[in-house]
Each structure stands twice: as structure tokens, then as C-alpha cells.
Amino acid sequence: MAKHFDRELEKLKKKILSLSALVEERVYLAIKAIESRDPDLAERIIRSDYEIDETEVEVEEECLKILALYQPVAVDLRLIVTVIKINNDLERIGDEAVNIAERIQSIAKRSTYSFHFDYAEMAEIAAAMLKQSLDALVNLDIDTAFRVLTLDDEVDDIQSKAYSQIKAAMGEHPEEMTYLINLYLISRHLERIADHATNIAEEVIYLIEGEIVRHGNYL
Amino acid sequence: MAKHFDRELEKLKKKILSLSALVEERVYLAIKAIESRDPDLAERIIRSDYEIDETEVEVEEECLKILALYQPVAVDLRLIVTVIKINNDLERIGDEAVNIAERIQSIAKRSTYSFHFDYAEMAEIAAAMLKQSLDALVNLDIDTAFRVLTLDDEVDDIQSKAYSQIKAAMGEHPEEMTYLINLYLISRHLERIADHATNIAEEVIYLIEGEIVRHGNYL
Numbered sequence: 428m429a430k431h432f433d434r435e436l437e438k439l440k441k442k443i444l445s446l447s448a449l450v451e452e453r454v455y456l457a458i459k460a461i462e463s464r465d466p467d468l469a470e471r472i473i474r475s476d477y478e479i480d481e482t483e484v485e486v487e488e489e490c491l492k493i494l495a496l497y498q499p500v501a502v503d504l505r506l507i508v509t510v511i512k513i514n515n516d517l518e519r520i521g522d523e524a525v526n527i528a529e530r531i532q533s534i535a536k537r538s539t540y541s542f543h544f545d546y547a548e549m550a551e552i553a554a555a556m557l558k559q560s561l562d563a564l565v566n567l568d569i570d571t572a573f574r575v576l577t578l579d580d581e582v583d584d585i586q587s588k589a590y591s592q593i594k595a596a597m598g599e600h601p602e603e604m605t606y607l608i609n610l611y612l613i614s615r616h617l618e619r620i621a622d623h624a625t626n627i628a629e630e631v632i633y634l635i636e637g638e639i640v641r642h643g644n645y646l
Numbered sequence: 647m648a649k650h651f652d653r654e655l656e657k658l659k660k661k662i663l664s665l666s667a668l669v670e671e672r673v674y675l676a677i678k679a680i681e682s683r684d685p686d687l688a689e690r691i692i693r694s695d696y697e698i699d700e701t702e703v704e705v706e707e708e709c710l711k712i713l714a715l716y717q718p719v720a721v722d723l724r725l726i727v728t729v730i731k732i733n734n735d736l737e738r739i740g741d742e743a744v745n746i747a748e749r750i751q752s753i754a755k756r757s758t759y760s761f762h763f764d765y766a767e768m769a770e771i772a773a774a775m776l777k778q779s780l781d782a783l784v785n786l787d788i789d790t791a792f793r794v795l796t797l798d799d800e801v802d803d804i805q806s807k808a809y810s811q812i813k814a815a816m817g818e819h820p821e822e823m824t825y826l827i828n829l830y831l832i833s834r835h836l837e838r839i840a841d842h843a844t845n846i847a848e849e850v851i852y853l854i855e856g857e858i859v860r861h862g863n864y865l
Contacts, residue, residue, distance in 0.1 A: 490727075491723065491724070491727060494713070494723055494727070495719050495720065495723050498717035498719070500714050500717070501714070504710065504713055504714050505710070508709075508710060508713070508730065511727065511730065511731070512730070512734070515731065515734070590827075594823050594824065594827060597816055597820065597823050597827075598820035598821070598823050599820075601816065601817035601818075601820055602817070604813050604816050604817050605813065608809075608813060608816075608830075611827075
């Protein structure tokens with residue numbers, strides 16, 4: 428019985444890691460699409476989202492199966508519940524990559540605009556947060572998880588810079604309003620990716636410490 | 647043992663219902679704040695969000711306790727996992743009410759603007775979706791849950807109307823850009839409330855049918 432349980436747990440870990448890899452790849456592609464404004468790349472991101480959706484459903488079914496068959500307790504139970512929640516965050520990060528891709532498709536139609544906001548730094552931090560939150564999960568590394576929480580403020584800072592610059596550009600170039608709104612929405616989607624990475628980091632801390640650190644209780 | 651379990655389950659149901667009531671109230675207040683642009687009401691919504699956060703943590707701890715102590719299977723297990731997820735959606739709806747309140751605080755500073763978008767219908771549908779999704783949960787009523795799914799399209803339609811009208815107003819009144827961006831963001835926060843209500847309805851369908859209907863599989 429214990430052997431079967433361990434085997435199921437290994438299978439579950441593999442599955443959530445393969446979902447993580449899928450989602451990370453999709454975020455990197457979305458960042459590449461922001462830089463290149465390549466509508467074909469955007470289309471690829473949108474079309475392949477079903478893979479993430481399917482894997483998410485598989486992970487959840489696997490969790491339910493393990494809960495029902497083995498009725499784990501203590502650390503094992505907490506692991507399964509954590510996986511259920513991280514699974515949810517990963518799927519939503521995939522959705523944000525799709526949202527970015529859809530914005531890029533609108534932007535790509537025209538090639539030059541009078542204003543540009545460089546999202547490279549913001550995207551880099553958001554992607555690093557995702558990577559580190561997943562590393563923290565794999566290695567059960569609480570320091571890395573806490574580092575993710577501090578990075579979130581940097582993303583918020585850049586987001587607020589993007590907001591004020593784009594707002595000013597909207598006043599100066601009303602003829603480019605659609606483009607500027609899309610440019611602004613990209614910052615919000617990047618911010619939401621960072622938020623979900625923060626959720627994952629908080630879940631990892633909870634898994635390790637056994638305490639719920641959501642809602643700023645860790646400060 | 648079975649008696650204890652039933653008692654715990656009743657306690658959990660009561661707790662998730664009291665969270666539902668809190669969240670519903672907060673959404674109604676946010677809608678009232680959109681209409682009245684009352685900064686004091688907005689402040690009240692923001693300041694009381696901790697109640698929702700605390701109740702969410704209590705619900706999750708209760709779920710974990712039940713899973714650990716009673717190791718439920720079949721329908722009972724599915725119920726607990728569903729509650730864990732709905733709990734998450736409810737807390738995020740509370741966050742969206744706070745987001746709306748923050749937008750209202752920015753808007754309220756000036757009293758008259760040249761453009762207005764009436765969110766009454768959109769807000770009414772979003773609130774109805776939330777109410778119906780929770781009714782569906784309480785009564786395990788699959789028809790009501792499916793009705794929620796169809797309402798989501800109406801919200802999306804109004805959101806896209808708001809977008810094009812506000813975009814046009816941005817071009818005509820660049821001096822009111824901050825206001826117009828905030829006005830636009832309100833539509834997005836209402837849309838996200840509708841999204842979370844849709845998630846809850848999908849979870850209820852899953853609970854009743856035992857099948858995962860996310861990602862449009864119900865169509």
C-alpha cells in the first residue's frame with residue numbers, strides 16, 4: 428500500500444512538473460512575442476493553450492484519486508492540497524500568456540507607433556518569479572520562496588511607471604488609443620503572472636511551515 | 647465517528663455560507679459605490695476586506711482538518727475539494743470589490759466628467775451570477791449553475807461596449823485620461839467577478855456530475 432502510494436505521489440510530482448515546464452515555456456514565448464510583436468508566435472501561444480488546460484485537469488484528477496484511494500494525512504495531505512492550488516495558479520498563468528498573445532495580435536497590425544514602453548525588465552522579473560517559485564516547490568526551499576515575495580514589489584513599481592507613461596502618451600497621441608490601451612493591458616497581464624507566482628511561493632511556504640502566510644501575514 | 651464527521655461538515659457548510667454572504671455584501675457595496683462615487687463607502691469596502699481574508703483562511707483550515715481527521719471518500723471528498731476551490735474564488739471576488747473601491751476613490755476626487763458609462767446592467771448581471779452560483783451550491787441545483795455559464799457572455803458583451811465607448815472618449819477628452827482609465831478598469835473588475843462566479847458554477851456542476859467542465863468542455 429505504502430509502495431503504491433509513493434508511486435502515485437511520484438507520478439503526481441512528475442505531472443505537476445511537466446505542467447510547470449509547459450507554463451514556463453508559454454510565458455517565455457509571450458515575453459518573446461512582446462519584444463518581437465510576431466503575430467504568428469502569438470497565434471501559436473493561443474492555439475496551444477489547450478495542452479495546459481488538459482494537463483491541469485489531469486493533475487486535479489490525479490490529486491482526487493490519491494486522496495480517495497490512500498487518504499493521506501499530515502505532510503502528504505498538505506502536499507496534495509498544495510498541488511491542487513498551485514495547479515490552479517499555473518493554469519491561470521497560462522491564461523495570462525494567452526491574454527498577452529491576444530494583445531500582441533492587435534498591436535502587430537501596425538508596425539510603428541510614436542510611443543513604446545520597454546517591458547523587458549518587468550517581464551524578466553515576472554519570469555524569474557515564476558521560475559523561482561517552482562524551484563522553491565521542487566527543492567522545498569523556503570528562502571527562495573520568500574525571495575519571490577519581495578520581487579513582487581518591483582513588478583508593481585514598473586507597472587505603475589508604465590501606467591503613468593502610457594497615460595501621458597494617450598493624451599499626446601489619441602489616434603493611437605487602441606495600441607496604447609493594449610500596451611497598458613500587457614503590463615497588467617505581466618503583473619498578474621507575478622501575482623500568481625507569489626501565490627505559488629506562499630503555498631510552498633505553507634507547505635514547509637504548515638502555516639498560512641497569505642494576506643501579508645508573513646510580514 | 648460518522649456523527650462527528652457530519653457535525654464538522656455542517657460547520658464547514660455554515661462557514662462557507664457566511665463567507666459567501668460577506669462576499670456578496672461586499673460586491674453589492676462596490677456596485678453602490680460605482681453608482682454613488684462615494685469615497686467613504688469605498689473606504690469601508692477596503693478597510694473591511696480583512697474579514698474576508700480571515701474567513702477564507704478559517705475555511706481552508708477547516709477543510710484540511712476534515713481531510714486529515716476523517717479521510718472522507720467519494721461524494722464527501724469531492725465536496726471538500728470543491729469547497730477549497732470555491733473558497734479561493736470567493737476571496738478573489740472580495741479582492742475585485744476592493745479593486746473597484748480603489749478606482750472609485752480616484753474617480754470621486756472630481757465630481758463631473760464629460761463622459762459616463764452606466765455600469766448598472768453589467769453590475770446587475772455580475773451580482774446575479776454570483777448569487778445564482780452560490781444558490782446552485784447551496785441547493786446543488788445544476789440548472790441554476792448552467793444558467794450562470796450563459797450569463798457570462800452578456801457580461802463580456804457589455805465589457806466590449808464599455809471598451810469601445812471609453813476608448814472614443816479618451817480621444818475626445820485627453821484631459822480626463824486618469825478618470826477614463828479608472829472607468830475602464832471598473833469594467834474589467836466587474837468582468838473578473840463574473841469570471842469567478844463562472845468558476846464557482848463550474849465547480850458546482852463538477853460536484854454534482856463528477857465531471858470537470860472547465861475549459862468549455864460543457865458546450
